[in-house]
Amino acid sequence: MESVAALADLPQLDRRTLTDTAYAALSDLLASGRLAPGDRLSLRRSAAAFGVSVMPVREAVSRLVAEGVLEVAPSRIIRVPILSAETFRALAETRIAVEGIAAARAAERRTETELDAIRRAEAAFRSEAECREPDRVIAVQLNRNLHFAIYSACRLAPLIEIIRRLWLKAGPVINLDLRACPERLHQGFALRRHAAALAAIEGRDGSAASAAVAADIRDAADFILSRGTLRTEYGKD
Amino acid sequence: MESVAALADLPQLDRRTLTDTAYAALSDLLASGRLAPGDRLSLRRSAAAFGVSVMPVREAVSRLVAEGVLEVAPSRIIRVPILSAETFRALAETRIAVEGIAAARAAERRTETELDAIRRAEAAFRSEAECREPDRVIAVQLNRNLHFAIYSACRLAPLIEIIRRLWLKAGPVINLDLRACPERLHQGFALRRHAAALAAIEGRDGSAASAAVAADIRDAADFILSRGTLRTEYGKD
DNA sequence: GCTAGTGATCTGTGATCACAGCGTGAACGC
């Protein structure tokens, strides 16, 4: 018999399958905006790029398709969906509702530790956004970190998972927009909303936190919709 | 060239793959409670039962695993998760939050048509529940119909999809419970909540609708938790 | 009688093959 204590240290050697790895890689590509709406994907090509067979990529893509993050056209082409304005609006409304709740709960029951993490995340984003030449990729990542630092404090694992998926769906559109209009970072909209959210969470004010997050999401959504780059008509492709 | 009008009638001949079919079949098994927590699943056996190869079943299961509806143990066994009390509570809280929002929105912007559909669904459930010997399987289905008739009126496709997934996760536990305690139907808790929800939606009272749905969910969750059949300790298996 | 070892069997995971459908481009016909 081996040492029980030593075994307890590695609770579960994570059985990470190639499918999981491929899923994580594709998710990252989508979340970071390196995959834009309309971009196509090929199982065989992706598999070659990852250095595996098509099987794991296929399952990963299948999951993303099921989640609506990718779509497969009747012509058997996998691509990241091009959202219509209406679809995007519905997605934003859903985000406002769901993330608003998470923020409210987070404000009401955050611990000091969680509050510290949120403070640090807010500061990190702020310092990058106020920099003279902010790195867009990093800013997006830091914004994401801040939001999820807040949502994590709601202590509702299923809710956080839901939000993760919503971000995956909205990611490509938002990142594409930010890439096209980097100056938006300077306008400080997000900074104001973040500050308001942080203050609300510090003061355990649920509805104020919810409102701040909602405003943050709505700002971005309105801006994207106002640019009019989204399809206004519906039509399968 | 064929008639354009005729083509428009069948907007998209649904390219239903075997994977989609398998997914739908498994979802139905889970939602209707024919698959209980702890039940195991084998790819090869399921494939044989469906009369297809393992491939489609494998992808369908993979999706459900990704959604947390099924889990694959390190011992390579697929099964429907046995939720701990804590996990179940978190799931119920999430449902209360999300479905509450959907109900509130539904109440505020339902059309007459949608209201009619909700009324019919409520009446259908009531007549079955008030029957002397209610059919549990049918009652579960009618309850589901009513809830989704309400949620559909919120007009937020992503939100409805989220709720669909939440129901898939909670389904086995709830159905298992209902199967064990059919008398709960007679107590009329659900009936009262449903009536309150219907009245709120008729009166376009969002917060009342939200409260009614939340109470309905909480009743069921509290009842299940009070029975103490759920694991109280956590531990991977 | 009970335990430890051991092999048959079944598991999901990954790779490979087969196929029908669609897109694309070049060559042919008018």
Added chain:
DNA sequence: GCGTTCACGCTGTGATCACAGATCACTAGC
């Protein structure tokens, strides 16, 4: 010169094969 067609290549989907690991029943040994 321009439009049509046809063939090639690539696509996702489904089936099958290969494999490592885990379970479980059975047996040998104490």
